[in-house]
Amino acid sequence: DAGITQSPRHKVTETGTPVTLRCHQTENHRYMYWYRQDPGHGLRLIHYSYGVKDTDKGEVSDGYSVSRSKTEDFLLTLESATSSQTSVYFCAIRPGQKTEAFFGQGTRLTVV
Amino acid sequence: AQKVTQAQTEISVVEKEDVTLDCVYETRDTTYYLFWYKQPPSGELVFLIRRNSFDEQNEISGRYSWNFQKSTSSFNFTITASQVVDSAVYFCALSEDGNYGQNFVFGPGTRLSVLP
Numbered sequence: 001d002a003g004i005t006q007s008p009r010h011k012v013t014e015t016g017t018p019v020t021l022r023c024h025q026t027e028n029h030r031y032m033y034w035y036r037q038d039p040g041h042g043l044r045l046i047h048y049s050y051g052v053k054d055t056d057k058g059e060v061s062d063g064y065s066v067s068r069s070k071t072e073d074f075l076l077t078l079e080s081a082t083s084s085q086t087s088v089y090f091c092a093i094r095p096g097q098k099t100e101a102f103f104g105q106g107t108r109l110t111v112v
Numbered sequence: 113a114q115k116v117t118q119a120q121t122e123i124s125v126v127e128k129e130d131v132t133l134d135c136v137y138e139t140r141d142t143t144y145y146l147f148w149y150k151q152p153p154s155g156e157l158v159f160l161i162r163r164n165s166f167d168e169q170n171e172i173s174g175r176y177s178w179n180f181q182k183s184t185s186s187f188n189f190t191i192t193a194s195q196v197v198d199s200a201v202y203f204c205a206l207s208e209d210g211n212y213g214q215n216f217v218f219g220p221g222t223r224l225s226v227l228p
Contacts, residue, residue, distance in 0.1 A: 033216065042118075042203060042220040043157075090157065094216070097209060098164075100147055101216060103157040 003027050006091050006104035013111055019078040021107050023091030025071075031094040032074040033058075033101065034066065036087040043090065049074055081111045114139040116206050116219035124225045125194050133189045133222045135204030141165075143209040146180065146187045151201040151221070163187060194226045 003026030013019050023032060031050055035043040045058030047066040055066050063085060065077045078085055088108050092101040115138040125131045137146065148160040161171060163180050171178045175192045191198050201221045208215040 035218075040121075040220060043205075043218040045216065048216075088155075092157075092216075097207065098145060100159045100162050102159065106155055 004091060004093050004102060004104045006089075006107050008107060009105065010108045011110070013081050013109070015082060015111055016080050019081050019109065021076045021089055021091075021109070023074040023076070023093075023104060025074075025093045027093060027095070027102075028071055029093040029095045030071075031097070031101075032068065033092040033094075034064075034074070034076045035090045035092065036060065036085075037090060037106075038087050046076065046089075078109075081109075083111050085109065086111045114141075114144075114206050114208055114215055114217050116204050116217055118202075118204055118219035118222050120222045121220070122223045122225070124227060126227050127196060128193050130190060130192050131194050131224065131226075133191075133202050133204075133224065135187045135189065135219060137185050137187065137204070137206045139185075139206060139208055141208040145207045145209075147205040147207070148178065148187075148189050149203045149205065149218075151203065153200070157203075160189075191224075194224075196226050196228055199224060199226045 005024045007022045033048045034046040037043050044060045046060055046064050047058055049055045049068040067075045088106050090106050091104040094101045117136045144165045146163045150158045168180050177190045179188045201223045203221045204219045206217050
């Protein structure tokens with residue numbers, strides 16, 4: 001199994017509070033991604049990183065920010081959580097552009 | 113921009129039937145990569161196959177086979193003699209070359225239910 005860990009696995013938070021999800025890898029892969037999964041939408045890309053301190057926006061980036069200060073960690077922050085951000089969040093890693101991605105176990109976030 | 117369509121939202125079959133999951137993609141790149149992933153009820157995403165745009169050979173792996181046709185921009189997945197353990201959501205994905213590798217787009221998925 002690819003060495004990728006997401007934390008926390010489950011979280012319930014209140015509307016308006018900031019939330020940070022962590023993705024940690026032990027594979028030294030260059031590319032890291034954050035997706036959200038919602039019924040009927042599949043997996044939608046939030047942000048991605050192509051190196052330390054190199055990040056960019058995906059399809060649904062509004063309300064989210066990311067940081068990557070070390071190769072192994074990619075943090076996703078919901079600046080002020082809203083109910084529409086209730087979702088399952090997946091982190092993925094890829095060694096290169098031509099390869100498949102390996103996914104973490106997912107984080108189920110509920111905003112009440 | 114690239115796009116992946118999986119027109120079949122849900123499919124139900126009886127065990128031992130063959131089933132084909134459709135995937136149609138859009139891209140303007142000449143070099144790209146196609147993938148299939150499986151998400152069983154436990155929720156993890158499991159990589160099944162990758163196919164390069166310049167390799168149109170069909171692939172067979174046990175009961176699974178994939179048919180890649182550039183002429184119709186399709187990358188269909190067939191399960192032969194389906195089993196209950198094949199019940200899952202299946203995602204098709206597309207990655208274009210270049211642009212720092214961010215273009216990794218998924219379709220909405222097809223939920224397959226295999227009934228005993």
